[in-house]
Amino acid sequence: DSGVTQTPKHLITATGQRVTLRCSPRSGDLSVYWYQQSLDQGLQFLIQYYNGEERAKGNILERFSAQQFPDLHSELNLSSLELGDSALYFCASSGDRNTGELFFGEGSRLTVL
Amino acid sequence: GESVGLHLPTLSVQEGDNSIINCAYSNSASDYFIWYKQESGKGPQFIIDIRSNMDKRQGQRVTVLLNKTVKHLSLQIAATQPGDSAVYFCAENKGYSTLTFGKGTMLLVSP
Numbered sequence: 029d030s031g032v033t034q035t036p037k038h039l040i041t042a043t044g045q046r047v048t049l050r051c052s053p054r055s056g057d058l059s060v061y062w063y064q065q066s067l068d069q070g071l072q073f074l075i076q077y078y079n080g081e082e083r084a085k086g087n088i089l090e091r092f093s094a095q096q097f098p099d100l101h102s103e104l105n106l107s108s109l110e111l112g113d114s115a116l117y118f119c120a121s122s123g124d125r126n127t128g129e130l131f132f133g134e135g136s137r138l139t140v141l
Numbered sequence: 142g143e144s145v146g147l148h149l150p151t152l153s154v155q156e157g158d159n160s161i162i163n164c165a166y167s168n169s170a171s172d173y174f175i176w177y178k179q180e181s182g183k184g185p186q187f188i189i190d191i192r193s194n195m196d197k198r199q200g201q202r203v204t205v206l207l208n209k210t211v212k213h214l215s216l217q218i219a220a221t222q223p224g225d226s227a228v229y230f231c232a233e234n235k236g237y238s239t240l241t242f243g244k245g246t247m248l249l250v251s252p
Contacts, residue, residue, distance in 0.1 A: 030184065059238065071185070071230065071242040084239045118184050127192075128175040128234035132184030 031055065034119050034133035042141055046107040049136045053100055053121030059083070060102040061122070061130060062094055066115040077102055109140045153249045160221045162246045164214040164231035171233035174207060175240065176216045180227045188216070188229075218248075226250045 031054035041047055053060050062074040064087075073086035077096035088094075091109075096102045106113060116137050120130035154160050166174065172193050177185040191198045191205045191214075198205050204217040214231050228247050232240040 030186070032184075061239070070244050071240075073239050073241065076237060076239055078237070084237050086239060120184070122238050126234070126236075126238050127190050128173045128232060128238050128240055129187045129190060130185075130238060130240065132186070134182070134184050 030131040030133060032119055032121050032131050032133035034117075034136050036136055037134065038137050038139075040139045040141065041109060043109055043111060045109050045140075046105065047109065047138065049104040049106070049117050049119075049138075051102045051104070051119030051121075051133060053102070053119075054131050057121035057123055057131070058100065059122045059124075060096055060100070061120040062088075062102070062104050063118040063120065063132075064115050065118060065135070069115075071118075074104070106138070109138075111140050114138055114140045150244075151247045151249065153251065154221050156221060156223060156250055156252050158221050160218040160225070160248060160250075162216045162218075162229050162231075162248065164216075164243050166212050166214060166231070166233055166243075168233055168235070168241070169209065169212065171235060173234040174205070174214050175232045175234065176203075176205060176214075177230045177232060177242075178225075178227045179230065179245070185230060190234075221248075221250050223250045223252055 033052040058079045074088040076084040094104045116135040118135045120132040175190040176188040179185045189200045228245040231243045
């Protein structure tokens with residue numbers, strides 16, 4: 029158990045819809061990361077938050093947004109969903125070592141029909 | 142663009158053998174290189190990291206080698222066990238632990 033909790037585990041929705049994925053980081057971790065894993069693109073970094081502020085941005089679409097709340101949990105919002113957005117979405121958290129050691133949750137599997 | 146890739150998509154070994162998983166990277170500016178293991182239905186799990194100014198680091202049954210001359214990273218697993226069966230990813234730290242992952246190698250361990 030990594031200590032990172034993600035909900036929901038599975039989500040099925042239709043094209044054009046909007047969904048919110050939720051993440052609770054490990055106790056004490058200030059950094060939260062979102063990654064997308066798909067068969068064709070592999071594991072792709074989307075966005076990072078540190079103590080409520082956006083710190084780094086990766087290959088995140090404009091239709092996607094995220095935030096980190098004062099209690100450090102984070103949400104990833106995906107809107108105007110397309111078939112190609114079907115993927116596993118992972119949240120990870122880390123301490124301050126910045127060595128690349130991340131603690132990943134078990135992911136939210138999104139299926140867009 | 143920058144990328145981290147793997148030479149072998151699948152590696153099959155017998156229990157007790159040593160396994161070597163390879164990775165090529167292209168961004169020499171990364172300060173850390175990392176290996177992750179992902180079991181079916183789970184998130185990636187950190188195995189070991191190596192700082193860019195090192196060429197070898199050992200952990201429990203694992204060794205990571207970094208060859209900066211040829212931009213090559215490898216993970217050696219000693220006495221491979223069935224529980225080691227998983228997909229292994231190399232990754233490079235682009236700063237603040239934002240990682241670029243390779244495409245993964247599946248390790249299959251037969252009893």
